[in-house]
Amino acid sequence: MTSRPLSQYDHPYYCAEGNYFKNGQHLTYASWTDFHTEWGDLDDDLNAVFRWDWNTPDPADYCPPDCAGHDDGECDEIPDTTLLVHWVLQRKAILRSTECPVTEADEPAIRKWLTRKASYVRSIWEPLLNTAEQQAA
Template sequence: MSTSSQTPHLWEIDHPYYCEPGNFYKTGQHTEFDSWQQFVDETLFATGDPDLNLLFRWDWHKPGHHDWDGPEQLLLFFVLQRKSFNCSVQIAVTEADEPAVRAWLAERAKTVTAIWAPIALPEPEKPWLPRGGHDATCAYVSGMTTRCTCATEGGAR
């Protein structure tokens, strides 16, 4: 597990479903790079306009995680918005690449966030933390709610 319980390593994240590399309608839309540095040095996907080459998904595959037994790799999935098609990139990576990859992904996340910002989801309700003990019927203790329902705490708040 990562050093911080709040932030898992990129290879520890198991995204729902999967994305097939390449493009169903056109062959040759999947490019492989031997290293993160090669990707950064040789392609505008790394340094170009994040709106034109919109990153919509990434998957870090590492042997021993999420039933993956192939080589360690980072898959990046893009929509080329002005051309109306998708493509993918496969990069051989190591654990040492994680800080640079994470920083790059964080920058690309800003683009996707800006697209969805007009219909942003409401903030989740913050739990009210009770001051004392709970009785056995308290919904807070059972996990049914984020609010204390104990008679001793004055009921739902």
């Protein structure tokens, strides 16, 4: 089975970065490697991922068709493609988000990591999932 690239998934609605009740809960990293070094192997029970978004900026949002280029001051520089991850640090009930620039070359490692995170969240909902799947059929 071939899956779509992560960049092609558009999740319903959105999730705000950080934590509404406490500043400093959105952390940014220079690369996937830097992010994974700090967050990659943390205990899933204590650091549950409940959402991820692969954000690819649309160039039209930053450089309109009538813009002559980025050097004329009329256009904004197009930001990096990023992976935005939303967490619940369950033991302390902390909501937090992290973000890092990503490339297509990072996708296999990201997919592997997110699959592990999804398996953990699925284990929480497992008692209801089989019932929901049966009811939907």
